[in-house]
Amino acid sequence: MLGTMGKNERGSTSQRMCVGCGNRAERDGLVRLVVAPSAPFVAVDLGRRLDGRGVSVHLRRRCIRAALQRGALARALRGVAEIEPESIERMVDQQLTRRVRGLLSSALRIRRIAVGAEAVRAELEATRGDLLVVAEDARGRATELAKMATAIGCATATWGTKASLGEAFSRQELGVFLVTDRGIARAILECLAQIEALSEDE
Numbered sequence: 124m125l126g127t128m129g130k131n132e133r134g135s136t137s138q139r140m141c142v143g144c145g146n147r148a149e150r151d152g153l154v155r156l157v158v159a160p161s162a163p164f165v166a167v168d169l170g171r172r173l174d175g176r177g178v179s180v181h182l183r184r185r186c187i188r189a190a191l192q193r194g195a196l197a198r199a200l201r202g203v204a205e206i207e208p209e210s211i212e213r214m215v216d217q218q219l220t221r222r223v224r225g226l227l228s229s230a231l232r233i234r235r236i237a238v239g240a241e242a243v244r245a246e247l248e249a250t251r252g253d254l255l256v257v258a259e260d261a262r263g264r265a266t267e268l269a270k271m272a273t274a275i276g277c278a279t280a281t282w283g284t285k286a287s288l289g290e291a292f293s294r295q296e297l298g299v300f301l302v303t304d305r306g307i308a309r310a311i312l313e314c315l316a317q318i319e320a321l322s323e324d325e
């Protein structure tokens with residue numbers, strides 16, 4: 124389960140149509156895919172900086188699948204390449220993961236992150252914390268820390284495994300970390316929500 128943070132968008136007109144379901148949505152809720160002339164033929168343009176003809180699609184499995192079957196993306200790819208929806212999902216997931224890791228590096232650089240149960244507990248006891256992230260396979264103390272976080276209004280999220288969290292911090296395993304910078308916490312939560320949306324079937 125992910126905590127949600129409201130976006131403060133006043134009168135934004137940056138709407139785009141999802142080529143998968145045909146519905147219009149705020150640009151930020153869609154991902155831009157750009158057709159490339161060579162393998163892997165589709166580039167995922169999270170930062171919306173790539174040149175070339177792009178289409179927008181919801182970060183949802185069924186919209187990505189539909190986009191590959193019909194519409195502008197399917198037409199652009201016809202006769203060029205056969206793209207599996209899974210490969211697009213994998214690319215998006217990898218880019219979002221990379222972005223989260225970049226945010227974690229920033230938090231480390233400015234010392235606004237506590238890594239490991241003991242350090243996390245110390246911060247939470249001092250009522251500091253904007254986002255607690257717990258590995259899916261973390262047990263015991265993680266549940267207690269999540270309760271402490273919720274009690275002080277700190278967002279909580281589940282992400283990855285102890286092994287993958289460990290990798291992000293050059294450790295063998297890591298069950299839990301706490302971000303104590305509001306802006307970085309919000310940016311990480313947005314990425315994690317997108318990663319979660321991608322793994323949902325409906």
Ligand SMILES: [Zn+2]
Pocket residue numbers: 141142143144145146180181186
């Ligand atoms: Zn859609």
